[in-house]
Amino acid sequence: MRLGWFKNLKPTIQTLVLSGGIFLSLTLYISLSKYIKPAVASLILPPLRLCEGVSASARQFLKFQDLSGENKRLNVELDLLKVELRRLEEAHLENQRLRALLSLPQQELYDAEAALLIGKDSSNWTQVAIINKGTSSGIKRGMPAVLGANLAGRVIEAHPFVSKVALIVDCNSKIPAKILRSREEGIVFGTVEGGRAICKMKYLQGTVEIGDEIISSGLGEIYPKGLSIGKVSAVEEDKDELYKIAEITPAVDFSSLEELMIITNQ
Amino acid sequence: MKPNKLLILSLVILFAVLQATLLNYIRIFRIKPDILLLLVIFFSFYYGRIYGLVVGALCGLFSEATSAVPTAAVVFLYSFGGFILGQLGRWVLGLRALGQMSISFIFSFVIYFFLFFLLQASGANLSIFNSLISVILPASFYTAAVSPVLFYFLKTVFYIQ
Numbered sequence: 085m086r087l088g089w090f091k092n093l094k095p096t097i098q099t100l101v102l103s104g105g106i107f108l109s110l111t112l113y114i115s116l117s118k119y120i121k122p123a124v125a126s127l128i129l130p131p132l133r134l135c136e137g138v139s140a141s142a143r144q145f146l147k148f149q150d151l152s153g154e155n156k157r158l159n160v161e162l163d164l165l166k167v168e169l170r171r172l173e174e175a176h177l178e179n180q181r182l183r184a185l186l187s188l189p190q191q192e193l194y195d196a197e198a199a200l201l202i203g204k205d206s207s208n209w210t211q212v213a214i215i216n217k218g219t220s221s222g223i224k225r226g227m228p229a230v231l232g233a234n235l236a237g238r239v240i241e242a243h244p245f246v247s248k249v250a251l252i253v254d255c256n257s258k259i260p261a262k263i264l265r266s267r268e269e270g271i272v273f274g275t276v277e278g279g280r281a282i283c284k285m286k287y288l289q290g291t292v293e294i295g296d297e298i299i300s301s302g303l304g305e306i307y308p309k310g311l312s313i314g315k316v317s318a319v320e321e322d323k324d325e326l327y328k329i330a331e332i333t334p335a336v337d338f339s340s341l342e343e344l345m346i347i348t349n350q
Numbered sequence: 351m352k353p354n355k356l357l358i359l360s361l362v363i364l365f366a367v368l369q370a371t372l373l374n375y376i377r378i379f380r381i382k383p384d385i386l387l388l389l390v391i392f393f394s395f396y397y398g399r400i401y402g403l404v405v406g407a408l409c410g411l412f413s414e415a416t417s418a419v420p421t422a423a424v425v426f427l428y429s430f431g432g433f434i435l436g437q438l439g440r441w442v443l444g445l446r447a448l449g450q451m452s453i454s455f456i457f458s459f460v461i462y463f464f465l466f467f468l469l470q471a472s473g474a475n476l477s478i479f480n481s482l483i484s485v486i487l488p489a490s491f492y493t494a495a496v497s498p499v500l501f502y503f504l505k506t507v508f509y510i511q
Contacts, residue, residue: 102403106429109407110422117421124415128366135371203370203416208381208462208489209469209476210418214370240418250418255474275475276484280380 122243129202129246133216136202194308196230196345197221202246211254211274211281213237215344218245222348228307229344234335235259235300235311236344249346251338252313253281260303261285261313263296272298272313272332283314283332292319292330308347353397353508358405361507365389366412381488383496384458386413390432391457391497392504399436406432419465420472427461427468447498455494462486 093101113120147154199221203214217223219242229236229249237251250257253274261272270287285298296316302309318331365385373382386409394402410425417424435457445453466481 102433106403106426110426113411113425114422120411121415121421124411128363128370128412128415131363131367132370135367139371203367204374205417206366206369206386206413207417207419207424208384208485209465209474212416212418214416248416248418254418255469255476256418256472258475273475275477275480277480280484 121241125243125246132202132214136200194347195349197223197348198343198345200343201341209255211251211338213249213251213341213344215247215249217346218243218247220244223247223346226306228347230311230347231336231344233312235307235313236336238306239346249344252334253283253338259307259313260301261298262301263290263292264299265296266290268292269301283334285330285332286327287330288327292316292328294319298332359408362389362405362408362412366416370416378492379488381485381492383492384489385496385500387428387458387461387493388454388497388500390428391435391454392501394432394435399433402432402436403429406430420468423465423468427464431457431461450501451494451497454497455490458490458493459486462489
């Protein structure tokens, strides 16, 4: 790098010039990050997609020998689900009739966009999934990400062809939640503990039991109501604390996450 | 010999992609080595403080593009760290694998420690004890452990004796 002029300066001036340069660059970066981040993301998008393609092919090849057994298992599961579907259809019709009788508004169904994971967080601190869909597919910042009926996270950055989803176990996530059995409300947050990224729930009072299901409460209008977050796996007893804490095993297995659904019309 | 700038940029992109994809398969207790940080250490050691600063800023940019850390936190720490490490001079060149691992460990530890405070200041749910046991120490050890192999690869790429 041609830095002859810089090397001729006195050490004090060198330090001042460098400090000023770093400060100015960082200020510029922060104010222009809206434009810089998509540009950087688009640079690594093609190799990320290539890597995901190779990895998906390898996974498919390895799974190939188990297909026959899996097919039998899925057929049995399909029969059971058909019975369950019939039962749910009846319950849905009954629910519609009862709602009409009580004059309650009909609950809307969500539109969702399926997206494949093409990368995971590069740092050891946060829990982020990089997906192959962006603003060109209608995805916007703040949209919730689900897997089935389970809450997985929230879109924190949406670029034209790629987005970042902060998972519920991320140390920055905070989700208004409630206990399904007792309707007790609290806040679910992600944290790092004992070498694992886990979820915990902070609540004021009430009895929480191991195995209790935790669902999103819908407060704050970021996450839809009624999505499963996980089940209580431990309860921390601390008499000095104002709040009580329960440890939650997430309903989504984040270690084997391959795709996500982004709710686009909440 | 000065390194090719295009080669540096390509290496940063390659390492950023590997960090977000393949390294997820060698996680131990959720932790993976930080090869972007090792790239900063390598350029600071072998090419001095200005290369440390520039490569640090580039690696920070790509690291932030694939994570949820506060904007400019990693760019600042990597570039400033690269600059400081570059001040140490080329005496590090004479170090054997264990010496390189020790320097990598100390540098990773310091960077991760400062990153913890920046994350906590931005409102992350992290405690110092759990972060030290679950992230800072294991990540620093793991990063240091892979440093001799990575430095050997980079020395081969840049024809360093």
